[in-house]
Amino acid sequence: MNYSKLTTVQKAVSEIPDxxxxxxxxxxxxxxxxxxxxxxxxxxxxxxxxxGLTILSACGLxxxxxxxxxxxxxxxPDMVNCIITGHLTAFRSFFSRIKNNTIEAYNLSxxxxxxxxxxxxxxxxGFYSKAGLHTFLDSRHQGAAVNEISKKKLVExxxxxxxxxxxxxxxxxxVCVIRGTTADVNGNITSEKEISLTDSLELAMxxxxxGGKVFVxxxxxxxxxxxxxxVQIPSQLIDAIWVSPNQKQSNLQGDYSPYxxxxxxxxxxxxxxxxxxxxxxxxxxIAERIIARRAALEMxxxxxxxxxxxxxxLVPTEAQLMGISSDDSYISIDTGxxxxxxxxxxxxxxxxxDAIYNMASQFAFYEGGALDLSLVGAFQVDKNxxxxxxxxxDTFVGIGGFDHVTLSAKKIIICSRFRVSxxxxxxxxxxxxxxxxxxxxxxxxxxxxxxxxxxxxxxxxIKYITERGVFEFNGDNLVLTEVIPGVNPRTDIFGWLPFPVxxxxxxxxxxxxxxxxxxxxxx
Numbered sequence: 001m002n003y004s005k006l007t008t009v010q011k012a013v014s015e016i017p018d019x020x021x022x023x024x025x026x027x028x029x030x031x032x033x034x035x036x037x038x039x040x041x042x043x044x045x046x047x048x049x050x051x052g053l054t055i056l057s058a059c060g061l062x063x064x065x066x067x068x069x070x071x072x073x074x075x076x077p078d079m080v081n082c083i084i085t086g087h088l089t090a091f092r093s094f095f096s097r098i099k100n101n102t103i104e105a106y107n108l109s110x111x112x113x114x115x116x117x118x119x120x121x122x123x124x125x126g127f128y129s130k131a132g133l134h135t136f137l138d139s140r141h142q143g144a145a146v147n148e149i150s151k152k153k154l155v156e157x158x159x160x161x162x163x164x165x166x167x168x169x170x171x172x173x174x175v176c177v178i179r180g181t182t183a184d185v186n187g188n189i190t191s192e193k194e195i196s197l198t199d200s201l202e203l204a205m206x207x208x209x210x211g212g213k214v215f216v217x218x219x220x221x222x223x224x225x226x227x228x229x230x231v232q233i234p235s236q237l238i239d240a241i242w243v244s245p246n247q248k249q250s251n252l253q254g255d256y257s258p259y260x261x262x263x264x265x266x267x268x269x270x271x272x273x274x275x276x277x278x279x280x281x282x283x284x285x286i287a288e289r290i291i292a293r294r295a296a297l298e299m300x301x302x303x304x305x306x307x308x309x310x311x312x313x314l315v316p317t318e319a320q321l322m323g324i325s326s327d328d329s330y331i332s333i334d335t336g337x338x339x340x341x342x343x344x345x346x347x348x349x350x351x352x353x354d355a356i357y358n359m360a361s362q363f364a365f366y367e368g369g370a371l372d373l374s375l376v377g378a379f380q381v382d383k384n385x386x387x388x389x390x391x392x393x394d395t396f397v398g399i400g401g402f403d404h405v406t407l408s409a410k411k412i413i414i415c416s417r418f419r420v421s422x423x424x425x426x427x428x429x430x431x432x433x434x435x436x437x438x439x440x441x442x443x444x445x446x447x448x449x450x451x452x453x454x455x456x457x458x459x460x461x462i463k464y465i466t467e468r469g470v471f472e473f474n475g476d477n478l479v480l481t482e483v484i485p486g487v488n489p490r491t492d493i494f495g496w497l498p499f500p501v502x503x504x505x506x507x508x509x510x511x512x513x514x515x516x517x518x519x520x521x522x523x
Contacts, residue, residue: 005187007240009035012215013043015240016050016175023056023117023173023207025198027335027348028090029251031179032061033217035244037070044079054082055091056173058113058199058359059335059348060398062090069093084154084171086110088146088396099393101149107390107447108144108154109137110334111363111404112168117199118360119170120206128158128165131367131403134451136390138166141448146396174212176203179247180233183218184226187235193219195249195260195349196335197232198359204237213239219247250346260349262356274351275317275341282345284314286515287423287467290484291415292318294465294514295375298413300523302373305329306366306405309347310377311415316341322513323520334401336362363401366408374409376402378416380445381464383499385452385473387414388445399449406450411461414450416440418466419496433492443498468493470510477502484510 013036016022026032043049055074062071072093074080082104083091097103111131119127132155136142139156158167178200180189191197204214214237221243249256258264259274266274284292292314299305299319307313316331320341332338333347339354379397380388391397406412417423422436452462456475464471469489470482479502483489489503513519 005183005235005238005241006221007242009039009217009242009244010043012036012213012240012242013040015213016040016053018050019052019054020050020174020212021054021056021171023176023203024061025058025176025178025200025203026061027059027196027198028062028087030195030249030346030348031198032070032248032251033177033179033215033244034070034247034251035217035242036177036215037073041073041076044076048078051078053080054084055080056113056171057085057087057090058110059400060085060087060090062092082106084108084113086113086398086400088391088398091396095394095396098147098396101147104150104152105146106144106150106152106154107136107146107396107398108168109399109403110359110401111366112137113171114199114202114359114363116168116171117173117202117206120172121202121209123209124170126167126169128160128167129367130165131407132166133164134454135403135449136447137399137403146390172210173203173207174210176207176212176214178204178214178216178233180216180218181220182226183216183221183241183243184231185223186225187238187241188226188231189216189218189233189235189238189241190226190230191232192230192263193249193256193261195346195356196337196359197356198335200232200358202358202360204233208237215239216241217244217247219243219245250349259351260343260346260353262353265352271341271351272320275320278317278344279321284344285423286426287417288314289318289517290424290467290510290515291417291465293322293517294470294510295413295415296322296324297511297514297521298373298375298411298463299324299329302329302411304370304372305331306371306374306409307331307333307342308374308376308402308405309400312375312377312413313342313344313347315375315415317344332362334362334366334405335359363404366401366404369408371405371409373411373413374405375413375415376405378414378440378464381414381416381441382445383443383478385462385464385478386445386448387450387452388447389449390447392446402449406455409460412450412455412463414462414464416464416466418468418493423467431486433487435496439496439498441497441499471501474502479504480507482508482510484515
């Protein structure tokens with residue numbers, strides 16, 4: 001082992017300077033270098049350093065388990081002054097500070113942050129993209145700022161050859177903390193047990209070329225060299241490595257699954273049973289299953305399909321149970337995987353992925369128009385068909401890769417409950433409508449994440465699937481095109497909308513396979 005690279009996590013955190021930009025490569029609850037957060041909190045408690053930090057994270061990094069909410073360990077007065085991330089959910093302990101304007105917060109999108117690392121590695125000042133045009137990312141709107149105190153100019157509108165683009169200014173990170181699996185005798189890193197690579201190589205190159213510190217947490221070391229084709233991060237880029245023998249593949253499920261990282265492949269005969277186990281484990285509500293099964297019907301005839309976080313992650317599992325074969329589509333996740341069946345409650349993981357690769361390449365692929373279909377969620381939808389996935393003054397979610405996958409796809413499917421917590425209750429063979437507790441369809445939204453008129457002007461089809469019915473955007477208005485049997489459009493849909501919508505000339509019933517969970521799709 002290259003012992004000059006091997007250190008303790010305590011020594012590593014002692015080398016982080018004040019005012020550093022620290023970047024991470026994990027995805028939510030996947031690939032978390034947990035020892036780093038524990039020891040950085042301890043150091044700050046003893047020395048009040050490092051302070052004035054900026055956290056840069058494409059996907060956000062944290063846990064659904066409050067006992068393992070590692071980002072919360074950094075929520076100390078003076079420790080972190082700025083957050084730049086694609087997913088805000090992991091920063092929930094910071095929400096009150098964001099709301100009260102005591103910390104800068106930017107919801108720069110996942111794909112843009114990912115591509116940023118490549119630009120930072122090449123020491124380029126910025127890059128052009130159409131992702132984010134006419135949304136809250138656009139400098140003519142909020143410019144990715146989530147609150148009033150956030151004044152950094154991260155993006156600006158520029159014109160090239162008569163076309164509008166957003167020019168994103170490069171952010172140069174000073175420190176990065178990366179998760180790998182094994183360090184070899186020379187200090188090279190492989191990721192054989194990791195669910196995702198995200199941007200470990202690009203991030204390490206960016207920090208190295210910026211004169212910063214590249215830290216890597218691994219599960220183990222070996223005394224022989226790796227096959228060079230297996231190496232994800234060459235030793236030359238790394239400043240320090242520490243070992244955490246009990247690191248988890250993800251913080252949601254403690255058990256390691258070789259089917260998620262590609263070390264083994266689940267036999268085809270077992271896939272249906274594994275999908276049933278997923279449904280039993282997460283126990284989705286009736287509304288979620290109806291939405292997912294209706295969305296699954298949109299997959300037929302689409303070769304290149306992206307699945308977003310939330311209800312869309314249920315769609316491939318329901319499609320499998322409905323008899324819609326995943327072999328007919330190439331399902332991808334924006335974090336950098338192709339093929340397989342996404343795990344419904346573990347965003348970034350797929351059962352039997354065909355390929356796992358870096359995230360920046362995935363977003364470049366998407367931005368070029370690769371997708372036939374994108375299935376995404378929604379926090380709110382307004383009267384103009386625009387979608388907000390960022391959040392509101394009380395809670396934040398984050399745009400993630402939403403801007404890229406909606407820009408790329410020929411057909412966009414919004415999967416959302418009709419109202420917050422709305423759905424159906426089944427008891428004694430009787431179905432009761434639950435009207436929920438707040439509107440999801442609203443007059444106006446603060447953070448436009450999908451600009452419906454702009455995307456329709458590009459020729460894209462946009463549908464909104466809820467448990468009560470399906471809407472389409474015709475370029476001017478929302479149109480109700482389908483209703484689930486048992487729902488009265490006038491009282492159960494129009495009566496709960498704060499704005500008028502059109503109704504299709506031929507209003508169709510939602511297909512029975514969507515609400516009969518034992519039924520099979522017949523194409």
